[in-house]
Amino acid sequence: MFDFHLEEPYSFLCAFIPALFNLILLFYILTFLPKNRVTNVFALLTLGCVLWQLNDAVLRIVNTKEAADFWDSIFCVAWIFVTPLCFHFAILYTQRLKWQYSRLYISLLYIPSFIFFTLYQMHAYEHVFENLGFWGWGNFHNKNIIDIIQIYWISMWAIATLVLMFVRTFKIGDKLLRKQSFLITAGLAIPTSVGVITQVIFPTLFHRSPVPLTSSFMTFFSIATVVALRKYKLFTVSDLINNRTLIEALPIIVISVSTEKRITYINKFGKTTLGLTKKDITTLNIDDLFLHSSKEAERDFNGAWERTIKKNSVETLESTLFASTGKIDIILSSTPIINNNMVQGVLFTARDITELKRSHELIKHKEAMLEEAQQISHVGSWEWNVSTNAILWSDELYRIYGYLPRETAPYVIYAACITVEEQELNKIVIDKACIDHKPFGFYHRIIKKDGTEAIVHIQGKVTTDEYNKPVYMNGTTQDITESIRKTDMLKKQNEELQKINTELDKFVYSVSHDLRAPLTSMLGVIGICEEDTNEITTKEHLKLLKESIFKLDHFILEILDYSKNSRVEIKKEQIDFRELLDEIIGNLQQMNNEYKVDIRACVKSSTDFFSDRNRLSIVLNNLISNAIRYSSPHTSDRFAQVEVNITHDGARISVKDNGIGIEKHLHDKIFGMFYRVSADSKGSGLGLYIANEAVKKLNGTIAVESEIEKGSVFTIYLPNN
Numbered sequence: 001m002f003d004f005h006l007e008e009p010y011s012f013l014c015a016f017i018p019a020l021f022n023l024i025l026l027f028y029i030l031t032f033l034p035k036n037r038v039t040n041v042f043a044l045l046t047l048g049c050v051l052w053q054l055n056d057a058v059l060r061i062v063n064t065k066e067a068a069d070f071w072d073s074i075f076c077v078a079w080i081f082v083t084p085l086c087f088h089f090a091i092l093y094t095q096r097l098k099w100q101y102s103r104l105y106i107s108l109l110y111i112p113s114f115i116f117f118t119l120y121q122m123h124a125y126e127h128v129f130e131n132l133g134f135w136g137w138g139n140f141h142n143k144n145i146i147d148i149i150q151i152y153w154i155s156m157w158a159i160a161t162l163v164l165m166f167v168r169t170f171k172i173g174d175k176l177l178r179k180q181s182f183l184i185t186a187g188l189a190i191p192t193s194v195g196v197i198t199q200v201i202f203p204t205l206f207h208r209s210p211v212p213l214t215s216s217f218m219t220f221f222s223i224a225t226v227v228a229l230r231k232y233k234l235f236t237v238s239d240l241i242n243n244r245t246l247i248e249a250l251p252i253i254v255i256s257v258s259t260e261k262r263i264t265y266i267n268k269f270g271k272t273t274l275g276l277t278k279k280d281i282t283t284l285n286i287d288d289l290f291l292h293s294s295k296e297a298e299r300d301f302n303g304a305w306e307r308t309i310k311k312n313s314v315e316t317l318e319s320t321l322f323a324s325t326g327k328i329d330i331i332l333s334s335t336p337i338i339n340n341n342m343v344q345g346v347l348f349t350a351r352d353i354t355e356l357k358r359s360h361e362l363i364k365h366k367e368a369m370l371e372e373a374q375q376i377s378h379v380g381s382w383e384w385n386v387s388t389n390a391i392l393w394s395d396e397l398y399r400i401y402g403y404l405p406r407e408t409a410p411y412v413i414y415a416a417c418i419t420v421e422e423q424e425l426n427k428i429v430i431d432k433a434c435i436d437h438k439p440f441g442f443y444h445r446i447i448k449k450d451g452t453e454a455i456v457h458i459q460g461k462v463t464t465d466e467y468n469k470p471v472y473m474n475g476t477t478q479d480i481t482e483s484i485r486k487t488d489m490l491k492k493q494n495e496e497l498q499k500i501n502t503e504l505d506k507f508v509y510s511v512s513h514d515l516r517a518p519l520t521s522m523l524g525v526i527g528i529c530e531e532d533t534n535e536i537t538t539k540e541h542l543k544l545l546k547e548s549i550f551k552l553d554h555f556i557l558e559i560l561d562y563s564k565n566s567r568v569e570i571k572k573e574q575i576d577f578r579e580l581l582d583e584i585i586g587n588l589q590q591m592n593n594e595y596k597v598d599i600r601a602c603v604k605s606s607t608d609f610f611s612d613r614n615r616l617s618i619v620l621n622n623l624i625s626n627a628i629r630y631s632s633p634h635t636s637d638r639f640a641q642v643e644v645n646i647t648h649d650g651a652r653i654s655v656k657d658n659g660i661g662i663e664k665h666l667h668d669k670i671f672g673m674f675y676r677v678s679a680d681s682k683g684s685g686l687g688l689y690i691a692n693e694a695v696k697k698l699n700g701t702i703a704v705e706s707e708i709e710k711g712s713v714f715t716i717y718l719p720n721n
């Protein structure tokens, strides 16, 4: 048995070198390639090749028939199993047959090989070995019917493998995978055809001696595999991702459950999300994971379970799970796990939709808010898909036209509520927007469903595609009937008010004017009485009467000033400040006799100044008379200083006094109508109000700085007209 010779070293090396080559390949596969079903079967296939090649090598160096039979019985496992292994590899690699998932089919593939192997090992029939000279001992499989069936069976799987690989090569889309598949197919085709011809057809059909060349030609397959591994990355493209890796990596919860509802598996994502440990899983029941929000939800879940188990149906439903972070909403799908035609359990997949639901609720809430806002403001929104001609209206828009939301198609309402003429006009605006792509807006009248009339304001914009073609139009429609009604009413009221105001002004003017004449007569009569009497008390009474008449006259003059300011148009004329101030100071002289205030005026002018003389006179008159009137009785050198500074832009006028002053918190109030700092104030409280109004009319500003018992400065700025 162990007596070897090396008469034909080349013949021995022809089988031994390929065996060594495949052994290295096997080592490479086991060490460097990812472990999965395809690579495992491929490793077994390579081992089969190694053993077959060793078988051939040994048969070329043994001396006797018995020794050949002995070694062949040891290595026969290789050539009996190698082609079913080949086919097994092909179905896993090509994934073309569903067999890969059926243990039954895979068993059927190998069972005959086991029978042949057993019969061969038992020597159920004679093993015929003859010396073939250069090729050593040859096994003649053509002498016994079992042996013949056996080699045809082996050949059949080799050919079936080739067919499967060819089909895959031509059908596959991916370039890289096609090249890879073609290479392996070609590598397989050579030893297969050589083996079938030299070791099956020759001996069985032509009664010629078999030539044991198959194992040597397997080198082509090995080389093709090495190239496919190195160049086309065989097994690393898709096979790396096996089912388990895929399921573990998926961001969805995957749970497998036995028919008794016992949890048998939860993927990594599921474990993390639900906060479960390996130990929890073994003790948990599927019902423990769920948090049914209602009896109905529980019934739905149980119904889905029953249907999946009993009717093999795939069910989908919404549910809630206990998670490590609290409860989560999920969309659950249950699929029966069927093996050997029996439901072995249920596969649950659950996607966390908590966030989705939350955003959905937020969207719903925002939609409700928008709907409410539209209802309150009577604004409806619309969109028109120009390409599909689909029109979408908001609920409020239907209501604006007097219809119930979605009562009928928008274009039907549009046609019913708008006159043909208005439709034509609207079309012109929209057509224009389609050309210039600018936002548009127009008003039109509608006749609502109940026959009432309304005015709407439509605004919209156009969206275009990459070729500048309008594809979409959207905008708003606002019911402005009420606001138009209100605007009309306001306009009318305003006109009426203006009329009343003018009439009132005229009335005030004429009344004030007419009142002055009797006052002058009264003063005249008082003058006569004063001359006619020598009685001291009567003279005193007449003096008081005169003062009151002066006060009343002053008040009437102020009212006239106010009336003039609001009624009379602004007149632009050149102002000679020196002359104006002289006139005002002159007029106030009589009043100043009582107060003895030193009135000084200083005008600095670099250019001419234009403004309304009358209004300017009213303002200055008021300020200077106040400076006199509110001079301090405790100061001996009472003064009122008027400074005018004219530039190209305007005039800066200040009226300064060392009078009684005004408290800081009252500075804003003194410009109010009828405002007086104290009840003992000598005036009516109208002076500064009129001054302020007149300055405003002249587009100027007025400001005050004042301190109690120190004095006040009123500063005016007026633009040069």
Ligand code: ADP
Binding pocket: 622, 626, 627, 630, 631, 657, 659, 660, 661, 662, 670, 675, 676, 677, 678, 681, 682, 683, 684, 685, 686, 687, 688, 689, 712
């Ligand atoms: P009146 O006709 O009473 O003077 P004004 O509108 O001119 O009314 O002034 C309002 C109030 O401001 C006055 O009652 C007075 O107390 C105060 N006031 C105005 N000018 C001066 C001033 N130069 N010095 C002190 N107080 C003043």
